[in-house]
Amino acid sequence: MSSKAIQDVVICLKDVNVVYGNLAALYEVNVDIYKGDFLGICGPNGSGKTTLLKTIMGLLKPLTGQVALFGNKVEDKIPKETKFKFGYVPQISDIDRNFPALVKDVVEMGRYAKAGIGKSLTKEDKQKALDALKLVEMDHMLERPIGHLSGGQQQRVLIAQALAAEAEVLLLDEFTSALDFKMTEEVMELLDYLNHTHGITVVTVGHNLGLLRAYCSRIICIDKIIAYDGTPKDPELDVVINQIFH
Amino acid sequence: MSVVSTFVESFKESLLLKTIATIVVLGGLITVVIVFIDNFLIRALGTALIIGVLGGVIGVFVLLKGMVFLGEAIAHSAFAGAALGILLGIDPLITIIAFGLIASMGVGYVNEKKIMKSEVIIGIVFTSFMALAILFIGLMPFYSTDVRSILFGNIFLVSIENLIILFFVAVSVLLIILGIKKELYFIAFNQEMAAIIGIPVRFLNYLFLALMAITIDISLKAVGAILVFAMIITPAAAAYQWTFKLKKMLILGSLFGVASGFLGVAFSYLWDLPSGSTIVGVATLIFIVSFAFSPKRRKSGTGHVVADCDYCSKTILGKQYCLEESCLAKGIPHKHDEKGLLIYKTDLDRKKTPTRHEHDIGGEEK
Numbered sequence: 001m002s003s004k005a006i007q008d009v010v011i012c013l014k015d016v017n018v019v020y021g022n023l024a025a026l027y028e029v030n031v032d033i034y035k036g037d038f039l040g041i042c043g044p045n046g047s048g049k050t051t052l053l054k055t056i057m058g059l060l061k062p063l064t065g066q067v068a069l070f071g072n073k074v075e076d077k078i079p080k081e082t083k084f085k086f087g088y089v090p091q092i093s094d095i096d097r098n099f100p101a102l103v104k105d106v107v108e109m110g111r112y113a114k115a116g117i118g119k120s121l122t123k124e125d126k127q128k129a130l131d132a133l134k135l136v137e138m139d140h141m142l143e144r145p146i147g148h149l150s151g152g153q154q155q156r157v158l159i160a161q162a163l164a165a166e167a168e169v170l171l172l173d174e175f176t177s178a179l180d181f182k183m184t185e186e187v188m189e190l191l192d193y194l195n196h197t198h199g200i201t202v203v204t205v206g207h208n209l210g211l212l213r214a215y216c217s218r219i220i221c222i223d224k225i226i227a228y229d230g231t232p233k234d235p236e237l238d239v240v241i242n243q244i245f246h
Numbered sequence: 247m248s249v250v251s252t253f254v255e256s257f258k259e260s261l262l263l264k265t266i267a268t269i270v271v272l273g274g275l276i277t278v279v280i281v282f283i284d285n286f287l288i289r290a291l292g293t294a295l296i297i298g299v300l301g302g303v304i305g306v307f308v309l310l311k312g313m314v315f316l317g318e319a320i321a322h323s324a325f326a327g328a329a330l331g332i333l334l335g336i337d338p339l340i341t342i343i344a345f346g347l348i349a350s351m352g353v354g355y356v357n358e359k360k361i362m363k364s365e366v367i368i369g370i371v372f373t374s375f376m377a378l379a380i381l382f383i384g385l386m387p388f389y390s391t392d393v394r395s396i397l398f399g400n401i402f403l404v405s406i407e408n409l410i411i412l413f414f415v416a417v418s419v420l421l422i423i424l425g426i427k428k429e430l431y432f433i434a435f436n437q438e439m440a441a442i443i444g445i446p447v448r449f450l451n452y453l454f455l456a457l458m459a460i461t462i463d464i465s466l467k468a469v470g471a472i473l474v475f476a477m478i479i480t481p482a483a484a485a486y487q488w489t490f491k492l493k494k495m496l497i498l499g500s501l502f503g504v505a506s507g508f509l510g511v512a513f514s515y516l517w518d519l520p521s522g523s524t525i526v527g528v529a530t531l532i533f534i535v536s537f538a539f540s541p542k543r544r545k546s547g548t549g550h551v552v553a554d555c556d557y558c559s560k561t562i563l564g565k566q567y568c569l570e571e572s573c574l575a576k577g578i579p580h581k582h583d584e585k586g587l588l589i590y591k592t593d594l595d596r597k598k599t600p601t602r603h604e605h606d607i608g609g610e611e612k
Contacts, residue, residue, distance in 0.1 A: 057442050088442040098542050099310070100490045101435060109432045113444035118425040145490040158439075165443050 008035045009068075010169055010201055011056055016065035018051050025051040027224050029065070033203060035168075038195045040212030040232070041205045043222040044245055049205045052222060053173055056203070057088060087162020089172045095154060097147035103157050104142045107133050110164030132164035133157070135198075136190060152183030156190065163194075170194070172204040176211065184208070188215045209241065266424065269299050269500075273413055287515060289409055290401045290468075294507025294525070296409075296416045297465045297477055302499030303423055304461045305482030306492070307454065310434035316353055317458060317475050319368045323349035323375040324463050325471035328396040329382035338396065339411070342466060346459035349375060354455045358448065399470025401511060401521040408467060415464050419457050426450055431492055469522040480529040481506060487533075487540035502532050 011033040018026040025048045033039060043049050054060040055067060070085065087110075110132065111125040121129075133139040136156040146154060155175050162170055170191070176184045192215055194200045206212055212219060213232040221228035221240050228240040272295060308317055327345030331338030349371050356367045383393055395403060404412075423430070429450050432440040441447040458478075465474050485498035510525025 057438075059438060059441065086442050088439050090436060090438060098486070098490075099435065100486065100492055100495050101431075102490060105431075105492070106435065109428075109435065109440075110443065112428050112432050112440075115428075117429060117446075120428075161439070162443075171442075 009033070010035050010037075010070055011203075012068040013052075013055070014066045014068070016055060016062045016067065018048070018055055018060060019063045024224060026055065026062070026222075029222075029226055031220065031226065031229070033169075033201065035201055036195070036199055037201050037203070038192070038215065038217040039201075039203045039220065040216035040218070041203065041220045041222060042207055042209050042212055043227075044207070047223045047244070049207075049222055050173055053171055053203070053205055057086060057171060085166070085168040087159075087165055087167030087170050089155065089158045089162060089170060089175060091174050095147050099145070099147050101146045102142070103133070103138060103144050103146055103149070104129070106146050106157050107160045107164050110161040113165065128166075129160075129164045132160040135163060135194075136160045150183065151179045152186055155179065155183075155187050159187075159190065159194075163200075167200070169201040169203065172202070172206075174206055175204070176206045176208050184211060191215070213237075266420070269295075269420070270417070273417070286402050287511075289404050289406065290511045290515075290521070291508060292409055293401055293404045293412060293468050294511050295504055296412050297468055298481070298503030298505070298507040299500040300416045300420060300461050300503075301465060301477035302481045302485070302501070302503030303420060303496055304458055305478040305480075305503070306485065306495050306499045307423070307427075307430045307434060308458060308478055309482045309486060310431070311454075312434075313458070314479055315365060315368045315372075316350065316455075317462065317478055319353065319372040319375070320346050320350050320459050320462050321466075321471055321475045322372050322379070324459075324466055324474075325396060326375040326379035326382065327463075328466065328471065329379045329393060332390050332392045332396075333382045333386055338392070339463070342463045343460060345375065346463045347456060350455040350459040351452065354452055358451070395470075396466060397471050398520060399466065399468050399473065399522040401468040401514070401525070404467055412464050415460060419460055422453070423457060426453070427492075427496075430454060469525055473522045473526045476526040476529055477503060477506075480526070480533050484529075484533040484536035487536040487542060490542075502529065502536075506532060 009032050011031070013029050013031045016026055016029040017024065029052065031052075041049050041052060051060060055062055058067070107129040108121055108126065111121055111129055115121050115125055130139060130142075133142070136159055138153065138156050138160060141149065141153065146157060149157065159170065172191075175187065179187065188211060191202050191204070195202050204212070204216070216232055219228065219230065219232045219237060220226060221237070221244060223244040227244050228237055230237065273292070308314060323345045324342045327342035328338040330345070331341035334341070353364070353367055353371055356362065357364045361367075386393075429440070429445050432443075432445055433447055433450060437447055461478065462474055465477055468474075469477055481502035482495070482499045484502050485495045488498055489495050506525055506529035509528045510521060513519060513524040513528070514521040
């Protein structure tokens with residue numbers, strides 16, 4: 001990892017401490033995420049995985065320490081343009097079955113911020129949304145209500161939304177928990193494809209370690225501190241996993 | 247010329263634009279009528295039209311964002327505001343809007359900081375404002391009939407000044423809402439995703455709270471503090487039963503709102519009933535009918551909720567018709583025309599006239 005140049009760092013966490021009330025959620029966390037990484041973050045429940053993700057996205061403010069994005073100097077304020085190179089794909093178990101949105105609408109949401117307030121989407125915006133849907137092979141379901149799709153299909157649509165927004169980094173939160181094994185594998189294949197052919201950085205959080213090891217190029221194990229950071233094949237990973245999960 | 251033709255083109259395309267234009271034209275007409283023929287019935291109908299449209303549109307977002315109880319709390323805070331206004335002898339609208347904004351912003355702030363569960367804070371705000379209202383009424387040296395009219399509302403007592411204020415406020419609120427509608431839609435779908443993509447979620451949430459408070463506050467006089475929230479939630483909830491498209495939901499919501507307002511006014515006038523209850527009664531009826539006949543809840547023979555064709559992915563509400571050219575219905579080749587007629591290939595071979603028919607989940611013709 002150290003061989004990579006500093007300008008390739010998309011996310012840099014430096015001495016980050018996050019606290020809920022008087023409970024430490026993250027303690028002195030130092031992580032550099034590089035362009036093109038396929039990173040899996042794992043850890044037991046309550047280990048701070050989601051907290052880490054939210055800190056990266058700026059939804060949580062660290063108590064101390066700094067977060068820098070896309071090589072921007074570690075400062076309090078992150079420039080807006082930089083922030084929006086992220087695409088967030090949340091857990092999807094809570095989409096209302098009857099929510100009035102078609103697949104097409106959900107993907108087009110990815111273009112909303114670029115279009116600006118009070119303006120409707122241009123033909124170009126709509127084309128970009130369609131292209132993103134084609135990329136995740138969901139363009140045949142354009143007119144379906146989002147709530148009627150299977151979990152894996154919903155996940156694909158949400159990924160397409162992030163792609164339509166021209167996200168360079170995809171952040172996925174525990175998406176595997178709502179999907180069966182085959183669907184999970186399909187989504188991972190898709191992420192792998194996007195990572196390899198489109199150079200999209202993928203950061204995925206999950207507790208299915210076997211799956212993360214099979215697809216990710218880098219694994220971070222977290223238990224309030226960074227317990228492991230390296231390749232998935234390193235035998236040391238097994239040692240760490242035994243320690244933090246048992 | 248080209249500018250005009252572009253405008254005409256976009257006008258033709260946009261149903262929403264047409265709706266707004268209709269509202270403005272109708273509103274303008276009513277204003278003209280009122281100026282010339284000042285009649286309490288026409289004033290009541292004008293009020294019903296404005297509140298119906300505004301409530302229907304705001305209601306859609308209140309429903310999708312899941313803020314129903316907050317709206318109820320704002321309505322009660324507005325009642326306290328009205329009581330204070332009457333007590334101090336100033337125009338109640340000022341105190342109503344002030345109280346409405348305080349309540350909505352306060353709850354919004356607590357929700358944003360996640361200090362406690364939103365239902366807890368709403369419950370506290372709700373009851374404490376009611377307590378204030380009762381206190382203010384108790385402090386009045388004599389019982390004012392204004393209190394009754396604010397609690398229960400009377401659409402026939404709306405004055406010309408009230409109506410003109412209502413019209414301008416409603417048009418401004420409506421224009422702002424339609425300006426930020428796609429952002430609100432995204433926030434309603436998933437707030438965190440919207441924030442990360444660059445939508446100013448925080449600002450828009452507060453703006454929406456303010457608009458919602460204003461809508462509730464200006465509608466107070468017509469339907470009363472107790473029932474005003476029905477004008478926001480019920481037409482929108484009825485519209486929700488019918489469609490998977492935001493645009494349609496907005497249009498249906500305002501149509502249902504206007505229909506309940508008009509019919510409510512008519513019933514109230516004809517049979518001398520309290521206007522608030524007739525308006526809300528009609529709205530509730532529309533909701534019940536919508537709920538009963540909702541395509542979202544209809545079941546097919548196989549027990550599946552019928553909403554779209556499994557093979558063409560086209561949604562035709564209520565019926566499983568496909569619109570796609572030559573899709574495969576589980577190995578049965580069939581074609582469809584733009585009216586949703588489904589023609590099996592065997593029919594084509596025999597040159598049969600296309601008949602409208604459904605197919606069930608297994609792709610079999612019924």
